[in-house]
Amino acid sequence: MAAVHQSVLDAIGGTPLFRLARLGADIAAPIYAKAEFLNIGGSVKDRAALSMVLAAERDGLLKPGGTIIEATSGNTGIGLTIVGRQRGYRVIVGVSDKSSAEKSDILRAYGAEVVLATTSVAREDPRHLFNVVTRLTEEIPGAWLANQYDNLANPDAHVRTTGPEIWAQTGGKITHFVAGVGTGGTVTGTGGYLKEASGGSVTVIGADPESSMYGGGDGSPWFVESIGHFLHPETVEDRWPQAYRSEVVDVFERIPDRESLLAARWLAREEGILAGPSSGTAVAAALRVARELGPDDLVVVLLPDSGRSYLSKVHSDAWMRQWGFLEEGDGLRELLDGAAPLVAVDAGATVGEALEALRTAPGGVAPVALARAARPFGVTATEVVGSVEREVLAAALADGFAKPGDPLGALLGPALPTVGVGQSPAEARAALGEARPGVSVLVDGRVAGVLPRAALV
Ligand SMILES: Cc1ncc(COP(=O)(O)O)c(C=O)c1O
Secondary structure: OOOOOOOHHHHOOOOOEEEOOOOOOOOOOOEEEEEHHHOOOOEOHHHHHHHHHHHHHHOOOOOOOOEEEEEEOOHHHHHHHHHHHHOOOEEEEEEEOOOOHHHHHHHHHOOOEEEEEEOOOOOOOOOEHHHHHHHHHHHOOOEEEOOOOOOOHHHHHHHHHHHHHHHHHOOOOOOEEEEEOOOOHHHHHHHHHHHHHOOOOOEEEEEEEOOOOOOOOOOOOOOOOOOOOOOOOOOOOOOOOOOOOHHHOOEEEEEOHHHHHHHHHHHHHHHOOOEOHHHHHHHHHHHHHHOOOOOOOOEEEEEOEEHHHHOOOOOOHHHHHHOOOOOOOOOOHHHHHHOOOOOOEEOOOEHHHHHHHHOOOHHHEEEEEOOOOOOOOOOEHHHEEEEEEHHHHHHHHHOOOOOOOOEOHHHOEOOOOEEEOOOOHHHHHHHHOOOOOEEEEEEOOEEEEEEEHHHHO
């Protein structure tokens, strides 16, 4: 018989394992998924939220009538709101403008006050989400900032609950644990516990977006929410969370966005598990790892949250096509393959440098993107800040409005409309409209090329 609880807080944790029988059908090692989306708030973060609030009460940081504040991609906010409201606190949640709209709606439904702020500026910028919530905490009497990134009660939740649960559920037979790394609380606490319980024999695998810094990427943007370590090119001092202990992770599997997103979609279709994109990254990593193992090994992969918060993203065919993650039918591939190679101009370029770069740009137009030292992952669509046109720059020089050494400044035009490589030429023409000089074509969320107007009409 199912449990009867006196409070929803008693229903946090104790999640089941499911064998991934279909995805792992031709793999010798069994793969089990830890279904964290079955927590009362829908994610693994309920555990960290409960742990952090109880620790703050114990330490006297949170008193009756107090206010809980946090900056979060959403799930920690949901957990903190449920726990906070049940224990009688006001809850204010700062949410990144990159997060899905559904996440903010859910927070408000549970009774949180939502403050939207950007994470697309340098960490030092006062508009940055973290600085906005820090300011609020200083201004509101009795406010406590949960600070999941540096709060050790976050990993501790997993040392006390997630780790022991997995150890007991597998009868101590687990050999490999796979999890994504956001704050690092899950992988550090769970992985650390499992290593200790097994006398060091459990291998811990970090599932990381390919361009995230945890696994060795350059920190340029990716398309899986809530995991990885991003580095804005203008950030001066980059800090890693204290909730994360890098020595717990034995190896990183670096997963390209397309592999993560397709894995999340397969998980729903093949296993009947509708989970979020970070679950896709974890499953993709688990499949890679398990393929190298034998029948005596046992892999546990942690699925952090439900796919219901991403119906307009990874689980939408239209969204997948728009960003160039799905290609079915004719699409723009042939036109793209026939076009000249992409020319992208750095936002810091001078007028003269941009004009030089534009000599080989198809249609004399190029996207302008935030500068990075090297671009091993190409120009992510979200890094594009505008566009430049050869004719506009040449005219400005001829008229004396600009000199070759000037910054692009007012000569920077709006970003080109984007279309996914799987979209049709008719959709590309619609995006072009009456006046735009070309469209940027996205493959895997990155600008793969520009199709000038002449190539489309
Ligand atoms: C959907 C999702 N996946 C993964 C993570 C990463 O977990 P952790 O912060 O414990 O590393 C989070 C954390 O917020 C999350 O919300």
